[in-house]
Every structure is written in structure tokens, then in C-alpha cells.
Amino acid sequence: MRCEELRRELDETGEITSPAARDHLAACADCARAVALWEEARATLRELDQESTPPFLHARVMANLRAAERERLAPRRPWRLAARSVAALAAVLAISFAGWIVWRVAPETPVPVEVPTAPRAGERAPEPEPVTLPPPLPEVPPAPATVSPPRAPSTRPAPAALREAAAPAEEAMPRSEAEAKPAAVAEPPATPVALGTAADGAVPPPARPSLSRRATPERETAEGTRAARARAARQPGGEALTMAARSAAATRSGEVACTLFAGTGEPPRTLTLPEPLAPAPGSEIGFTLLPDGELRFDEPLPEGSEPGALAERLRRLALSPGDYRLRRDG
Amino acid sequence: MGAPPSPGFAYPLAVLSWVRPAPRAAVDDPDRVEVTAARAGDEAAFERLVARHEGTLYRLARRLLGDEEEALDAVQETFLRIYRGLGAFRGEARFRTWATGIAIHVCRNRLASASARAARRSVPLAGGEEEDPSSRFERELVDPAPGPEAAARGSELRRAVSRALAKLTPEHREVLLLCEMQGLSYEEAAAALGCRLGTVRSRLARARRALRQHLEGIWP
Structure with a gap:
């Protein structure tokens, strides 16, 4: 027998039993030493199973088992699940009821009304920034526009506000149509102003939306639009310019821009009305809104008017009781 | 004797008997009485089994995991599983x-878990020349009775065997501990490891050779 065969027998059986292996061991010192070491190691392995264990092992195992058993045998407490279900259902019902109450109590959505910011009396207008406008397009004849602000005195022109005034009209129609319309819708000029005459305090006509858009690059973005609106609102007379632009836009859309002045000290409101409901040019309609919601006109409306429809339209503004005057813009 | 079953019933029954493994004969188990009592709800019988x-089981777990605390937790989990699965124990093998x-x-699950890996990282089981984690526990187990020289040699050999065991692969360590340490x-x-008898034989032979070679490398 060779050494490899003896080692293989040792690995497979764990001991030397065959006579050939014993004969080899008597002659081979290396194999004898390897077998002796293995037998010692095997005995040591058997001794490892006799090692003592931690003294608390049994108590720990049994405590763990009893705890697990107590947890398993603990009552399920089904009332907890029922209570949670009832609480969740009550919460859902409460939220639904609150939503229903809010829906019932909430007033009808009023007609959106833009409220321009009126300049303070006696406030001096700052010097406007010099604006260089390109020459007018050849196909657009210069059409002067008339601006008649409701209360604000004539102030220096505000080019940004002018551009703002023309913006809604341009958004409502194609450019070619927008460029062709202004002359037709412009009212007869009460105080004709010329473009570029900023020094005389006149207001340029809002008749060139396309030009104004080309004049200022910032108008290309929505932020530029908001900035222009903000500037227009800040400048004295800006509300008048905005009102003029709104009047032009309303006229193009078949309605008439009007301003509602409140006797209660509230700022004037601007609204658009159909032509049959609006006051005649240059006239006003006075009315009183009673606390019970009744609306009484100060004077009988002229022939062809529709007082009922106008009253209904005015009621939808959610006005507070008081005296009002409705004036036609432009 | 009754009449033989008709061919129409004999064939399905034969197939069933072929597919379904025949129940093994119950082995002679010294724990049979306690197991039967524990299955009937006798807590004291189960405590005797514990x-x-x-x-x-603790020594096996400690050698497999290389950590005393891990071994304690593993033994608790083992007995909990035994307690819960005692009803499914059919007695085809010894308890x-x-x-x-x-x-x-x-122990395999714990070795595969992240916490066990972290524990082994701090105290490596395989490779390295660090002291085996159980060496401190082994030093406490050294019996001073055989005398200084014999005790020292036995302690050194036990430490060498522990170190060589730690260098084995988990599979080799499992089969070596079962067959050589516990005497299974x-x-x-094969029943405990869930593998075939031939697999146990070949795996045990390779484990012995690996342990021998490790010992010959560290033992003078």
C-alpha cells in the first residue's frame, strides 16, 4: 500500500482497519504520525461535544418558549378591530358631511370683475421712461383713440400701460384682423392725442398692438406681460389706460365696457355689458341696492332697455347694499 | 379473504401506492415517551427534551456560527421551532x-443573514490567524486535573482543532461536527442535512482530509 492509499482510507473511514494499512503504518513514519495526529484530533472533536454550556441556557430557552406560548395564547381581542373600523367609518362620514355643508353654504361664484387700482388724489406721477417706438406700419392707418378715465385726471402717458392695454385685443383675434379693427371701433375722439406726445400729458391711442409687441422684447414672455401689467397699475392713469383697452376689447367682442361707481366708498369696478344693457354713451344709470336684494333704478331706463336683465346682471356682482352709478366707458 | 379488487380500481390504487412513498418504520427513539407526552401538551415532558x-444543539450552533450569543439565539429559535412543529414530527427519525x-x-439562515455576516466579520471563522472566538470559552474549559504538561498539550490541541474547524467550509464543518463530534x-x-447518503460519505471524506491538512500545517 502506498501513502496516498492509506490517507484515502483514513479520510473515507476515519480509521485504519485493513491489514495492508497496518503493515504500511509499521513501515512509514510519516503515515504513522499523520494517523496519530488524526486520532488525537478525532478524540478532541469528541471532547468538544462534552463542553459545558452556559448555566443560564436552559432558563433562557424555557423563558423564550413560555413567552412565545403566552403570546400565542393571548386573546385576540376582536373588539379592537371593530373599534378601529367604526372610528374609520365615522371619520369618513364626518368628512363627507363637512364637504356637503360647505357645498351647500358656499355662495354662488360671482362673475369675475376686475377692480382697477385708483391713483391717489394729488399724487404726482413719476417721469415716464423714454420710449422709442418704431414707425407705424404702412398698412395700418393711425387711428386716434379717446380715453376717458372715470375719475382719474389726465396724466402723463404710460407706454407700458399702453402696450398692456392693447394686449387683450390682440389675443382675441389674429394679427391682421387686429390691425384692421382699431380704426373702426375707436370712438370719436373727445380729446385726440398723438403718438409720442408724452410731454403734453396726452395718452397715445391703443391702436397698435402688433407694434407695441415688437417694441418691447420682454413682452415675448409671460413674465414680461405680468411686469407690464404691474407697471401699468402702478403708474397714474394706468387704470384709465387699462380701462380704455378693456373698452376697446369689449367693443370688439360685442359688449360694452362700463364702470360701476359705488357710493359706499368702494373703488370703482369695471365690467362689460351687452349693448342693450349698457348705458347710452355719455350717460349714467343710477340705482340703489337694498339690503333685501331689491335693486331700484334712480330713473326709468330709456326705451329699448332691459331693466330686468340689467338688474339681474348687477345682482350677480354680489354688491353690498348702497347707491351705485353705472357709466359707459369710452 | 375478501374478493380481489376489480381491475378498474386496482390500477389507480397501484399508481397511488407507487407515487406515495411508503411510511417508514418508526425508529427506536429514546425520546419517544417525552415526545409523545409533549405532543399531548405535557410541558414538563417538553422541558425534559430541552x-x-x-x-x-448549543455546542453545534456555537461551532457552526462561531459566536456564543448567536449560538444562544439560534438554540432558542431552534427549540421554538421544535415546539411549534412537534405536531408534524412523524417519528420516522430520532427526535x-x-x-x-x-x-x-x-444556523444556515443566521449565517446568511446580515447580522451573522457582521458578527463573522468581527470574528472571522475561515482564514486569518486571529484567535478563534471560542478560545476564551475553551480556556475556561481546560481541566487542570491531568497536570500542567498534559493540560497544556490538550488545550493546545483543542485550540488547534478549533482553528482548523473554523477554516473549513460550512458544509464540511457541518458534516464533520455531526459525524465526528456528535457521533451521528x-x-x-443525511437526514439532518437533508442530503443523500453518498453525499454525506463523500463530503465527510473531503472534510476529514481538509481538517487533517489544516492540522498538519499548524500542529508540530
């Missing part, structure tokens, strides 16, 4: 073999 096998198989399964037969080891 007291009888907790040491063996000790069945419990050992559960302990090995628990090949059949019992």
Missing part, C-alpha cells in the same frame, strides 16, 4: 436527528 438536547436538522437550518451515523447525518 434539558436533554440543549447542550448538544435528536430531527432537532439537529432544525438547528442546522436555523451517516444515515442520521
